[in-house]
Amino acid sequence: MQKYSVFSLIKNAFKGHKEWEVAWKDPTPKSEYDVIIIGGGGHGLATAYYLAKEHNITKVAIIEKGWIGGGNVGRNTTIIRSNYMHDENGLFSEFGMDLWRNMSQDLNFNVMFSPRGIINLAHSDAQMNVYSRRGNSMRLNGIDAVLLNREEVRKIIPMADFSENVRFPIFGGLMQPSAGTARHDAVAWGYARQADSMGVDIIQNCEVTGFDVYNGKILGIRTSKGDIKAKKIGLCVAGSTNILAEKLNMTLPIETHLLQACVSEPIKPILDNVVTFGAGHFYCSQSDKGEMVMGGDLDGYNSYAQRGNLPTLQHVLTEGIAMFPFLSKLKMLRTWGGIMDMSMDGSPIIDKTHIEGLYLNCGWCYGGFKATPASGWTFAHTIAQDRPHKLNAGYSLNRFSTGHLIDEKGLGTKTWIS
Amino acid sequence: MLHIKCPHCGLRSQNEFSYGGDATVKRPELNKEVSDKDWDNFVYLRKSLIGKHLELWQHISGCRQWIKVERDTLTHEIFKTLKANEEV
Numbered sequence: 001m002q003k004y005s006v007f008s009l010i011k012n013a014f015k016g017h018k019e020w021e022v023a024w025k026d027p028t029p030k031s032e033y034d035v036i037i038i039g040g041g042g043h044g045l046a047t048a049y050y051l052a053k054e055h056n057i058t059k060v061a062i063i064e065k066g067w068i069g070g071g072n073v074g075r076n077t078t079i080i081r082s083n084y085m086h087d088e089n090g091l092f093s094e095f096g097m098d099l100w101r102n103m104s105q106d107l108n109f110n111v112m113f114s115p116r117g118i119i120n121l122a123h124s125d126a127q128m129n130v131y132s133r134r135g136n137s138m139r140l141n142g143i144d145a146v147l148l149n150r151e152e153v154r155k156i157i158p159m160a161d162f163s164e165n166v167r168f169p170i171f172g173g174l175m176q177p178s179a180g181t182a183r184h185d186a187v188a189w190g191y192a193r194q195a196d197s198m199g200v201d202i203i204q205n206c207e208v209t210g211f212d213v214y215n216g217k218i219l220g221i222r223t224s225k226g227d228i229k230a231k232k233i234g235l236c237v238a239g240s241t242n243i244l245a246e247k248l249n250m251t252l253p254i255e256t257h258l259l260q261a262c263v264s265e266p267i268k269p270i271l272d273n274v275v276t277f278g279a280g281h282f283y284c285s286q287s288d289k290g291e292m293v294m295g296g297d298l299d300g301y302n303s304y305a306q307r308g309n310l311p312t313l314q315h316v317l318t319e320g321i322a323m324f325p326f327l328s329k330l331k332m333l334r335t336w337g338g339i340m341d342m343s344m345d346g347s348p349i350i351d352k353t354h355i356e357g358l359y360l361n362c363g364w365c366y367g368g369f370k371a372t373p374a375s376g377w378t379f380a381h382t383i384a385q386d387r388p389h390k391l392n393a394g395y396s397l398n399r400f401s402t403g404h405l406i407d408e409k410g411l412g413t414k415t416w417i418s
Numbered sequence: 419m420l421h422i423k424c425p426h427c428g429l430r431s432q433n434e435f436s437y438g439g440d441a442t443v444k445r446p447e448l449n450k451e452v453s454d455k456d457w458d459n460f461v462y463l464r465k466s467l468i469g470k471h472l473e474l475w476q477h478i479s480g481c482r483q484w485i486k487v488e489r490d491t492l493t494h495e496i497f498k499t500l501k502a503n504e505e506v
Contacts, residue, residue, distance in 0.1 A: 242464075242465065242466045242467055243467065243468060246465065246467060251459075251463040251464070251465060252463065252464075253462040253463055253464070254464065254466065255439075255440075255464050255466040256466045256491070300437050301420075301437045301473065301489075302440075302466050302471055302473065302491045303491055303492075303494070304468045304491050304492045305491075305492060305493075305494065309419065309420070309432075309494075310419060311419055311432055311433055344461075344462045400458060400461075400462040401454055401455070401458040401462075413461060413462060414439065415439075416437050416439065
């Protein structure tokens, strides 16, 4: 594989950029693989990469219905963080932070990881207490957390509404300085290019239409490009998990919901960090191009539309304007939607299933993008070793029936309000 | 914007309603032997498929009644609305 560097850039510039190698090939599927990963999003691509890199399993195919990176890895707000209270989520995400910090070097692809810090705003004394508790839990797990008072927050984001008579005054906030953003498409492309170079077949425009299961064992899949055999198959399809589960006669603790995001027209640099509104659900950062990147609540009813509804957008942006009044002057550039695999406790599932050789990676709710490297790493381990790693042992499928929920927000099973 | 025909009040905009989830799940009967599996099915497990979905909504800014709505999860077309105690 051609290494990307300043020298290869100069060399190719002299050749009019006409001799770059393709980043990944377009193979026809073989009749059999050691492992098939269904879903060519961030998690699927990362899983294939770590299967090859960490476990020397290279006879791997990624089966993608559309094109790689066309789902949620291309539809998120690019936030990367590990500011969780529960051990399972905190340790898993912080392991991922280490992978993020080295990702550009590891993949030889600039993912533009920008650890600019995330601030969760607090709007009451009670909320400050909750953040203090969460911050302490984070620090016990080795994650950086700083509790900021009102004046400290004002120094960092003076453009926020600090007037006295607002409905939700800013009392302070919890900051994770090492959190940040990355260029989402580059993450998918970087993993795809490296996986391809190690022998993984990336098969696009290939829909999985069924599964071959015999005697409780998985034997292969049926696709729009023919049958493919494999003794191990990993499901990594986010919002389409329920559709494939139906083909396997499985019912999962997951619902599919729609989440919107949007960007404003580009403006001069004003916001250095990621900031979230604490009295509702709104988060905001500024992209390198200058656009304000914003997101918030789910549309609020089961949906596969990949396209949003205006009442939710209006509701979310009302919160945004309450936090940053200057946003009201901006024109909206783009809005889009993605379908989320909302789990019943808000935490993901990375586990084996009752079918031998079938592995499940789903339930990412809002948090899929930041989990990409850790999810791929632990899912690859689970598939290769046929048992979960200790980092994803808590993300078991049976935790719902055994009562070992990881309910970070304490919202219960109403997936559409989480 | 969805437009939902409340069986009590008529056609109203989505803003007046609050969502209540899958209407096909059945709570295990009271005073009967209920297995963990039954509770699991009722509390956590959902089909959530593409296409027709029978769901609960509450007309929270109207008559405050719970109703059933049959809606397509891809196109959002609403086929039918029913009172909460009516079956499809």
